[in-house]
Amino acid sequence: MxxxxxxxxxxxxxxxxxxxxxxxxxxxxxxxxxxxxxxxxxxxxxxxxxxxxxxxxxxxxxxxxxxxxxxxxxxxxxxDEEALEKVVGVLLLMRKKTLAVAESCTGGLISHRLTNIPGSSGYFQGSVVAYSEGAKTKILHVPVETIKQFGAVSRETVQAMAKGIKETSGADLGLAVTGIAGPGGGERKPVGLVYIAVAADNAIFAEEHHFSGNREVIKLKASQMALDMVRRYLLKE
Structure with missing residues (x-):
């Protein structure tokens, strides 16, 4: 056997x-x-x-x-076959928390993964794909000055995005991602640079990551790390 x-x-x-x-x-x-x-x-x-x-x-x-x-x-x-998005969903239900997502470079991939799980309406409030700077400021209420000073791909902007989606949706947690999936990048902000933030009631947590691979792989890695950031936050709740 x-x-x-x-x-x-x-x-x-x-x-x-x-x-x-x-x-x-x-x-x-x-x-x-x-x-x-x-x-x-x-x-x-x-x-x-x-x-x-x-x-x-x-x-x-x-x-x-x-x-x-x-x-x-x-x-x-x-x-075995447990998917990270399923694990995150179970934790959200256990903690009685809801989640909303603001995506830029991942283009809706995080939301797609979350909603692939049956019953996700019990904890997933909704999402916004705020790809342009205008969408970030108008929909997520990211201050124009924040983007002017730090750029659309920055710790400060992703924190504002997470705060904005949390407040707009009324969710307990706001998750946000912004980054450069490629192929175009620069010396200061290269391809693969991604910022992820989780906004809770009393704090906003942000992380900087550098991912390798092509555009599709970077998006996948960013979505995975974003979901894992929510998982790690919920484990400490």
């Missing part, structure tokens, strides 16, 4: 995961194997075990999973 389990990780690359679980990766024999699988947005730690006894088989996997979770902590967002 052979059984496998996938532990899904985001926020770390393959080499970072390997370093954190270096000792566990050495635990291999004829009945046990651990491998790291990757795609553009996540690393999957695959545990495979074989044994004639189901109870012993389950025990081997549980022991290894426990060791890996000790080392990776909250970087693990799901198991």
């Amino acid at each position: 052979i059984k496998s389990r996938l532990l899904k990780v985001t926020g770390l690359n393959k080499s970072e995961v390997a370093k954190k679980i270096e000792d566990v990766l050495k635990v291999k024999n004829n009945n046990l194997d651990i491998e790291l699988l990757t795609n553009d947005t996540e690393v999957k730690v695959k545990i495979t075990a074989g044994d004639r006894d189901k109870k012993r088989l389950d025990g081997m996997i549980e022991i290894l999973e426990s060791k890996i979770r000790e080392r990776l902590g909250d970087y693990i967002f799901g198991v």
Whole structure:
């Protein structure tokens, strides 16, 4: 009898995961194997075990999973086929929070992922794709001076976007993303530069990220990191 389990990780690359679980990766024999699988947005730690006894088989996997979770902590967002957007939705329901999204460089991808989950109307208020500077100022009420001083792709602008979508929608949390997906970029603001912010009642949290890849991949990575930022915020609630 052979059984496998996938532990899904985001926020770390393959080499970072390997370093954190270096000792566990050495635990291999004829009945046990651990491998790291990757795609553009996540690393999957695959545990495979074989044994004639189901109870012993389950025990081997549980022991290894426990060791890996000790080392990776909250970087693990799901198991097997769980999608990050589903995990975020479950957390929003558990915390009784609603979410609204303001997207620029991701062009609606975050909202698309969230609404792919059945029942998302229970926590997803709505979204705005504010691609132009005019949309950011008129719809999200980003101050014109903020964009003039710091630019449309900046920490200050994404914070204002998150605040604007939260207030406009009436959601508990406002999530915003702005960045440069390419192919055009500059020395100060290169392709792959993305700012993400989460606005709550009493605070706004913002992060700067640098993603590699083509336009489509950068959008996908930005959507993943944005959803994960909401997940990490909710875990601390």
